[in-house]
Amino acid sequence: MPIDPYDIQQWETTDDGSELNPPNTYCENCAYDLRLLRIVGACPECGQAYNFRSGEQGVFQPHLVEPPVFDIFAAVSCGLLFLWLASGLVQAFDLWTLIFTGIFGYLGWTFGRQAHQRLRRFLRAQKIINRLIDDADEPS
Protein backbone atom coordinates (compact mmCIF):
# COMPACT_ATOMS: atom_id res chain seq x y z
CA MET A 1 0.00 0.00 0.00
CA PRO A 2 1.43 3.44 -0.90
CA ILE A 3 2.07 5.78 1.98
CA ASP A 4 0.54 9.19 2.03
CA PRO A 5 3.52 11.50 2.63
CA TYR A 6 1.27 13.79 4.63
CA ASP A 7 -0.01 11.19 7.03
CA ILE A 8 -0.26 12.22 10.64
CA GLN A 9 2.82 11.40 12.62
CA GLN A 10 2.43 9.66 15.94
CA TRP A 11 4.31 6.85 17.49
CA GLU A 12 2.57 3.60 16.92
CA THR A 13 2.22 1.30 19.87
CA THR A 14 2.09 -2.46 19.70
CA ASP A 15 -0.10 -4.61 21.91
CA ASP A 16 2.78 -5.24 24.29
CA GLY A 17 3.32 -1.48 24.67
CA SER A 18 6.53 -1.01 22.73
CA GLU A 19 6.64 2.13 20.68
CA LEU A 20 7.26 2.02 16.94
CA ASN A 21 8.22 4.63 14.40
CA PRO A 22 5.32 6.21 12.50
CA PRO A 23 5.00 5.51 8.75
CA ASN A 24 7.00 8.46 7.46
CA THR A 25 10.25 7.94 9.30
CA TYR A 26 13.54 7.60 7.46
CA CYS A 27 17.18 7.10 8.35
CA GLU A 28 18.94 10.45 8.28
CA ASN A 29 22.06 8.84 6.88
CA CYS A 30 20.86 6.56 4.08
CA ALA A 31 17.12 7.36 3.83
CA TYR A 32 16.13 3.80 4.70
CA ASP A 33 12.45 3.49 5.56
CA LEU A 34 12.32 2.95 9.34
CA ARG A 35 8.57 2.78 9.75
CA LEU A 36 7.26 0.36 12.30
CA LEU A 37 10.69 -0.37 13.73
CA ARG A 38 11.39 0.38 17.38
CA ILE A 39 11.65 4.13 18.04
CA VAL A 40 15.13 3.65 19.48
CA GLY A 41 17.48 1.44 17.50
CA ALA A 42 19.90 1.22 14.62
CA CYS A 43 19.21 1.46 10.91
CA PRO A 44 19.14 -2.05 9.38
CA GLU A 45 20.64 -0.68 6.17
CA CYS A 46 23.60 1.44 7.29
CA GLY A 47 23.74 0.74 11.03
CA GLN A 48 23.41 4.34 12.18
CA ALA A 49 21.91 4.56 15.65
CA TYR A 50 18.70 6.54 15.85
CA ASN A 51 16.44 7.75 18.58
CA PHE A 52 13.08 9.06 17.56
CA ARG A 53 12.10 9.81 21.15
CA SER A 54 14.88 12.24 21.97
CA GLY A 55 14.74 15.03 19.43
CA GLU A 56 14.51 12.78 16.39
CA GLN A 57 18.22 11.99 16.37
CA GLY A 58 19.31 10.08 13.29
CA VAL A 59 15.81 10.03 11.80
CA PHE A 60 13.77 12.47 9.83
CA GLN A 61 10.29 12.87 8.48
CA PRO A 62 10.43 14.36 4.98
CA HIS A 63 7.13 16.23 5.15
CA LEU A 64 8.29 18.11 8.27
CA VAL A 65 11.61 19.26 6.84
CA GLU A 66 11.42 22.87 5.75
CA PRO A 67 13.79 24.84 3.51
CA PRO A 68 16.38 26.63 5.69
CA VAL A 69 15.35 30.13 4.61
CA PHE A 70 16.29 31.78 7.90
CA ASP A 71 19.69 30.07 8.09
CA ILE A 72 20.60 31.11 4.56
CA PHE A 73 19.45 34.69 5.20
CA ALA A 74 21.41 34.84 8.48
CA ALA A 75 24.54 33.36 6.90
CA VAL A 76 24.48 35.83 3.99
CA SER A 77 23.76 38.81 6.27
CA CYS A 78 26.52 37.94 8.73
CA GLY A 79 28.90 37.16 5.88
CA LEU A 80 28.29 40.54 4.26
CA LEU A 81 28.70 42.35 7.59
CA PHE A 82 31.92 40.43 8.13
CA LEU A 83 33.27 41.50 4.72
CA TRP A 84 32.21 45.11 5.26
CA LEU A 85 33.85 45.25 8.70
CA ALA A 86 36.97 43.46 7.47
CA SER A 87 37.39 45.94 4.62
CA GLY A 88 37.08 48.78 7.15
CA LEU A 89 39.71 47.08 9.26
CA VAL A 90 42.12 47.05 6.35
CA GLN A 91 41.70 50.80 5.87
CA ALA A 92 42.01 51.81 9.53
CA PHE A 93 42.71 49.41 12.37
CA ASP A 94 40.36 49.72 15.32
CA LEU A 95 39.91 47.31 18.24
CA TRP A 96 36.09 47.42 18.23
CA THR A 97 35.97 46.84 14.49
CA LEU A 98 38.27 43.87 15.01
CA ILE A 99 35.99 42.48 17.73
CA PHE A 100 32.85 42.85 15.61
CA THR A 101 34.62 41.44 12.58
CA GLY A 102 35.40 38.36 14.68
CA ILE A 103 31.84 38.09 15.99
CA PHE A 104 30.20 38.35 12.56
CA GLY A 105 32.80 36.11 11.00
CA TYR A 106 32.00 33.46 13.59
CA LEU A 107 28.22 33.92 13.19
CA GLY A 108 28.46 33.80 9.41
CA TRP A 109 30.48 30.59 9.57
CA THR A 110 28.12 28.98 12.09
CA PHE A 111 24.93 29.92 10.22
CA GLY A 112 26.56 28.93 6.95
CA ARG A 113 27.39 25.46 8.22
CA GLN A 114 23.90 25.06 9.64
CA ALA A 115 22.30 26.29 6.41
CA HIS A 116 24.40 23.81 4.43
CA GLN A 117 23.40 20.88 6.64
CA ARG A 118 19.72 21.81 6.62
CA LEU A 119 19.72 22.40 2.88
CA ARG A 120 21.14 18.92 2.30
CA ARG A 121 18.53 17.48 4.64
CA PHE A 122 15.81 19.40 2.87
CA LEU A 123 16.92 18.22 -0.59
CA ARG A 124 17.11 14.62 0.59
CA ALA A 125 13.62 14.95 2.03
CA GLN A 126 12.35 16.26 -1.31
CA LYS A 127 13.85 13.24 -3.06
CA ILE A 128 12.07 10.88 -0.70
CA ILE A 129 8.77 12.73 -1.05
CA ASN A 130 9.06 12.57 -4.86
CA ARG A 131 9.79 8.86 -4.67
CA LEU A 132 6.74 8.33 -2.46
CA ILE A 133 4.58 10.29 -4.88
CA ASP A 134 5.92 8.25 -7.82
CA ASP A 135 5.20 5.02 -5.94
CA ALA A 136 1.67 6.19 -5.21
CA ASP A 137 1.08 7.04 -8.88
CA GLU A 138 2.08 3.62 -10.11
CA PRO A 139 -0.89 1.34 -10.71
CA SER A 140 -0.64 -1.67 -8.43
Ligand SMILES: [Zn+2]
Ligand atom coordinates in the same frame (compact mmCIF):
# COMPACT_ATOMS: atom_id res chain seq x y z
ZN1 LIG B 1 20.57 4.11 7.38
